[in-house]
Amino acid sequence: MNATAHALGEAPTLWELLRRRARRTPGRPALLQDNRVLTFGELHDRAERVAAGLCARGVRPGTVVAWQLPTRIETVLLSLALARIGAVQSPVIPHCRDRDVAFALRASAAGHFAVPGTWRGHDHTAMAGRVGAPGVFEAYGTLPDGDPATLPGPPDSGTDVRWIYWTSGTTADPKGVRHTDRSLIAGGSCLAHALRLTEDDIGSIAFPYAHIGGADYLVMLLLYGIPAVLFEHFALPGALDAYRAHGVTVAGGSTAFYSMFLAEQRRQPGRRLIPSLRLLAGGGAPKPPELYHDVVREMGCALTHGYGMTEVPMITMGSPDDTPENLAGTEGRPPAGMEIRIVDGEVRLRGEAVCQGYLDPEQTAAAFDEEGFLRTGDLGRLTPEGHLVLTGRLKDIIIRKGENISAQEIEALLHTHPGIAEAAVIGLPDAERGERVCAVVERAPGAGVLVLADVTAHLLARGLSVHKLPEQLEVVEELPRGETLRKVRKHHLRTLFT
Incomplete structure (x- = not known):
């Protein structure tokens, strides 16, 4: 200096x-x-x-x-x-x-x-x-x-x-x-x-x-x-x-x-x-x-x-x-x-x-x-x-464009969607953003097709800030979980969707 x-x-x-x-x-x-x-x-x-x-x-x-x-x-x-x-x-x-x-x-x-x-x-x-x-x-x-x-x-x-x-x-x-x-x-x-x-x-x-x-x-x-x-x-x-x-x-x-x-x-x-x-x-x-x-x-x-x-x-x-x-x-x-x-x-x-x-x-x-x-x-x-x-x-955070985003917060709001039974939110590598927000969800019984636009509209209506919205939605039959506490194995999801 x-x-x-x-x-x-x-x-x-x-x-x-x-x-x-x-x-x-x-x-x-x-x-x-x-x-x-x-x-x-x-x-x-x-x-x-x-x-x-x-x-x-x-x-x-x-x-x-x-x-x-x-x-x-x-x-x-x-x-x-x-x-x-x-x-x-x-x-x-x-x-x-x-x-x-x-x-x-x-x-x-x-x-x-x-x-x-x-x-x-x-x-x-x-x-x-x-x-x-x-x-x-x-x-x-x-x-x-x-x-x-x-x-x-x-x-x-x-x-x-x-x-x-x-x-x-x-x-x-x-x-x-x-x-x-x-x-x-x-x-x-x-x-x-x-x-x-x-x-x-x-x-x-x-x-x-x-x-x-x-x-x-x-x-x-x-x-x-x-x-x-x-x-x-x-x-x-x-x-x-x-x-x-x-x-x-x-x-x-x-x-x-x-x-x-x-x-x-x-x-x-x-x-x-x-x-x-x-x-x-x-x-x-x-x-x-x-x-x-x-x-x-x-x-x-x-x-x-x-x-x-x-x-x-x-x-x-x-x-x-x-x-x-x-x-x-x-x-x-x-x-x-x-x-x-x-x-x-x-x-x-x-x-x-x-x-x-x-x-x-x-x-x-x-x-x-x-x-x-x-x-x-x-x-x-x-x-x-x-x-x-x-x-x-x-x-368990996602860093998107330099901002910390809580996966837990988004997951809690996703669970309020009537068509979603279970949800996990992960960060995936992204050349422009550092990481992008990806929501991986299980459909609720009898639910129709889930699309990203409808999910993000629901999150906005629940008060989620715009910069935290998922950019990617993946629908799976069942989230991968551990055998004892049944915790979602997010590293499996990151490997699958990267």
Whole structure:
């Protein structure tokens, strides 16, 4: 990390990180979206005005404010304004629906809820009313505004829990993950250092800013003083004009993004898809080694992949100066301060980027071992050079486009379908998504033909979020089960349908 980034990285809070960056390079672009540009100085000043407007609405240090907003300049402003106040913020992924939203609001004891109104055909304001959300306000094009002179002093401690992120884990209900400014800064610092950024780089955020990766990326921008192009909705080829116009040098998000870029490149071989692009980077889902080699060969850029989770936003990261073998076949190395221990094949973690546990104390107690290491549920090994290789998962979860999906939750809802007697949900390898959701079901006696469209319609009606819907339906005479407890043998199903 360069000297400037290191000095900024010593800031105790996210707001202090922004304040130092705004003083150092106030006129440098920070956020780019469509034809809008916000400099670091403007980002600081406008966030203070939004903070004052939020205070006028009753938001105080420690107030829990949930927000479900797309990747927009206004979303980043709101998030930084809450950081200025010292509120506790609970980001909710925009495609979550009634079931998950209601649980997040209730479990976090949110006092306010910011929504985008009607966005991409879904009325978030109406949904907020249905689930009884408190203090609802729309924050899409306009934000609360006030006089910064009315604000109390900013928080001076980065070790208080001020972030609640949500992960499905292995249970039906989401788990609230408790983070501090310091843990998010630690994760973002790791990402920034591994990517070997320079002041000439231009990044991009094409994934939901409400994801833990949004905070990772924001820290990186503040450390290095580089801008990022924001994409409210990522789709190719439509997004390419913005990548090209702004001269993006660092792009990515997850395995699904690599595959989408590669597929588009193959439509125009011989011409670089994004001439300025030097690096694709991301994590959140398994990366097939062959995908790495295809991207490097056909797109003419580097690819670095990492390993992170909502509980630990950055665990390991590949670096452009790693060998091709390590970049293709490992998840990279951990940064200084991240301890990795392999216990009975399971990856366990301890370090500053690790969360402060969950909202549920019982979940926290189960997640950490007696020495304070987080049990990830992932299986892996370390190479002699310190690179991490993941080999599987203990948890029965599906990672689709970097998002954890609980098989148990979908199975419970499938069992409410009148035509389904038994159901098992598995993740199958998918080049674009990392994994796709496959529902394997037994028909109920006398039931008619089961088709995917009818099953997904039923799940939507039961409140399942769109991103959790099965993409594949398989109907079998009988699910394979063990002889003693009659537990479904999912590994047999994965072998059968892969």
